[in-house]
Amino acid sequence: MKIEKHKTSSPHFLGVDLGSAFTKFTVCDAGGKIVHQNLIKTLNIRSRSLKDSVERIYGQFSIKSCCATGYGRSKFEPAQIIKTEINCAAEACLALRPKEKCIIDIGGEDIKIIHCDEAGKVESFYLNSKCAAGTGAFLSEIAERAEIDLTQMSVLAEQSASEREINSFCTVFAKTEIMGWLFDDVPQQDIARGIYAAIINRVNSLRIDSAGPVFLIGGVAANHPFFNNLLRKSLGKEVFVPQKSEFIVSFGAALMAKKYDDKTKRD
Amino acid sequence: MAYKIKSTSVLKELMRDYFQRIGQREKPLAWCTSVGPAELLRSFGFEVYFPENHGALLGATRTAGSNIPAAMKCGYSGDICSYTTSDIGAFLNQSTPLKTQYGLDGIPRPDLLVYNTNQCREVEDWFHFYADRFNCSIAGIHPPRHLHSIRAAEIELVTAQFKRILPLCEQISGQKFDLDAFREVLQLSSEATLLWQQVLRTAMASPAPLSFFDGTIHMGPIVVLRGTVEAKTYYAELLQELQENIAAGRGFLQQESCRLFWEGMPIWGKLRALSDLFVQNDAAVVASTYCNSWIFDAFNEKEPFESSARAYTEIFINRSEQAKFTMLQKWIEDYRIDGVIFHDAKTCFNNSNARFGMPLRLKNKLGIPSITIDGDLCDLRFYSEGQSITKIETFIEQIQNQKSFI
CATH class of the missing domain: 3.40.50.11900 (Rossmann fold)
Incomplete structure (x- = not known):
């Protein structure tokens, strides 16, 4: 990827989160203030949209360094450093709240539970690697089977008082279960709520023992406020959902890029 | 310069010689589990073959995936030991890297099968599959499992099990047990x-x-x-x-x-x-x-x-x-x-x-x-x-x- 660098005087730092569903860009200034964010669908590393975004950012800002994260991190050529999304999430949440906390990141294909100590360092973490139950992909697949518009799902679920839950962890079998609900004329509101409840059950099977609050980040948190409320009730503790939570990891990557630049200068 | 362990070339020769000896069939062949009584079998003059080593070879050569389905069709669950299922599958498919890597005709036919369930129960079922297929004699050691400490009674029990397989080893090898050997x-x-x-x-x-x-x-x-x-x-x-x-x-x-x-x-x-x-x-x-x-x-x-x-x-x-x-x-x-x-x-x-x-x-x-x-x-x-x-x-x-x- 050829990049023409722009020549503005103030230095900026780019974080790119190449996730399984979307690629997120965050640009920060030297003070760590977010000055730009955009999101594109993750296609392939040579896609026009990716190239356009990168060219636009490098054209607009004087990018001193770039950090890539997410599943495509090792393929992103402009990056000076590569960090995993878990450490980037921790870095971003440290900037938001420098205390002990538990981060729940629900992305396209995974759920991450990250325990951070008081200094914001990752103390332990969980990442699903057997199946994608309870992730963004699970949610969108089931919603599609139930013919629920994802943008309306949260509003629909809010209208339901149903306690119905999908039992199956398996995305494919869950779709079969939903088929049964459709045949039984279960209202869409109840189906929407049931899908969220299945993800809550999945999260509840994971260890969340941090004394601090929960930070809920990722695409699901960004687009499904009803889910966030359901999780609050289920966990019985403080759950912070940062603004534009789908960009938190790319924000952390931008902060990592700045750290890298500071270190390079020191060395 | 990249770090290399030079002895690896000696290792390759050693392993090749071992498998070629097995292929030559100059001695009776006993199959043994990887942490089974290999020393006792060698003392009878058996050449010893280890199916788990074959399982690892199938894994390392990424041929396990094409063999496991054959074992599953034969009634073995895909959730049990994939050494077992890939090895049995390779046998059923008559497909083994032992042919290409060491020039053997296939998985070598055993004269005796001896297992030790100190690691798992799967080895017993695995070896019984071959005992049936080859109409071959089989013996096993079944030590107590999941021990906190090892007591005299347990040593006595397992010692007796070792001794119990001596007559079978004598019969198959044609050699009397030799304590000094x-x-x-x-x-x-x-x-x-x-x-x-x-x-x-x-x-x-x-x-x-x-x-x-x-x-x-x-x-x-x-x-x-x-x-x-x-x-x-x-x-x-x-x-x-x-x-x-x-x-x-x-x-x-x-x-x-x-x-x-x-x-x-x-x-x-x-x-x-x-x-x-x-x-x-x-x-x-x-x-x-x-x-x-x-x-x-x-x-x-x-x-x-x-x-x-x-x-x-x-x-x-x-x-x-x-x-x-x-x-x-x-x-x-x-x-x-x-x-x-x-x-x-x-x-x-x-x-x-x-x-x-x-x-x-x-x-x-x-x-x-x-x-x-x-x-x-x-x-x-x-x-x-x-x-x-x-x-x-x-x-x-x-x-x-x-x-x-x-």
Whole structure:
């Protein structure tokens, strides 16, 4: 990827989160203030949209360094450093709240539970690697089977008082279960709520023992406020959902890029 | 220049000669489980073949995936040991890397099958499959399982089981049991196993001259050739090379940012990729329960039956959670381990040790962090590469951050 660098005087730092569903860009200034964010669908590393975004950012800002994260991190050529999304999430949440906390990141294909100590360092973490139950992909697949518009799902679920839950962890079998609900004329509101409840059950099977609050980040948190409320009730503790939570990891990557630049200068 | 262990060329010759001897069929052939009574069988003049070694070969050559379905069609669940299913599948498909790599006609026909359930029950079923297929005699050792400590009564029980298989060995081999021959083989095995132990312990040095991944390759002779002069000679030579590397400050990773322990089975089809991943991240995987599983320091030729019974019963896989914790603690201290990687192998319940709270105990009692990788020894359908790489890289970053913080 050829990049023409722009020549503005103030230095900026780019974080790119190449996730399984979307690629997120965050640009920060030297003070760590977010000055730009955009999101594109993750296609392939040579896609026009990716190239356009990168060219636009490098054209607009004087990018001193770039950090890539997410599943495509090792393929992103402009990056000076590569960090995993878990450490980037921790870095971003440290900037938001420098205390002990538990981060729940629900992305396209995974759920991450990250325990951070008081200094914001990752103390332990969980990442699903057997199946994608309870992730963004699970949610969108089931919603599609139930013919629920994802943008309306949260509003629909809010209208339901149903306690119905999908039992199956398996995305494919869950779709079969939903088929049964459709045949039984279960209202869409109840189906929407049931899908969220299945993800809550999945999260509840994971260890969340941090004394601090929960930070809920990722695409699901960004687009499904009803889910966030359901999780609050289920966990019985403080759950912070940062603004534009789908960009938190790319924000952390931008902060990592700045750290890298500071270190390079020191060395 | 890239770090290389020169003795690897000798290892290749040794393994080739071993398999060619098996192919030549000059001696009666006994099949034995990898931690079964190989010394006793060798004392009767048997050549000894180890199906688990074949399972590892199927995993490493990534041919397990094409063979496992044949075993499943034969009634074996895809959730049981993938050594078993890939080996049985390879037999049914008449497809084995032993043909291409060592020139054998196929999986060699056994004259006797002997297993030890000290590691799992699967080996018993696995060997019975072949006993039926080949109409072959079979015998087994069934030690008490999951022991906290090894008591005299248990040694007595297992000793009696060892002795019980003598008449069958005499009948098949055509040789009378010779106590002196047994003592001699056991002494050779003891010497080789202690040399292997010293080989592994070279990785206590930093930079370490031997990684866990190297160990999985160089352990070949201690599995298939223990009780022979060749195994002893090989490990003496390997040890000398590694000691020279330590003296010269040579290691597989010159700058170790952290030292890790691999717990559980290797992921045979991903050894190279995983080895490269750790090295690229400056992380040295210096020790493992797996490679240490072939250290039988209880062997004593003066008490060949009793010491064999003890050695094969006290192995890690056959111990209680408390005993396993104590063993892990010792390795963690000896090798100055910063973190543990648990491989939770889908088809190897018995050698997956993250399921009963061990990671949390290590964290709470020793302050040692760990991660659990979901995968399998042979069946790569149970291994998600992207997620596993993210886990490993995060774990390394986590340890590096913690170390720099201190």
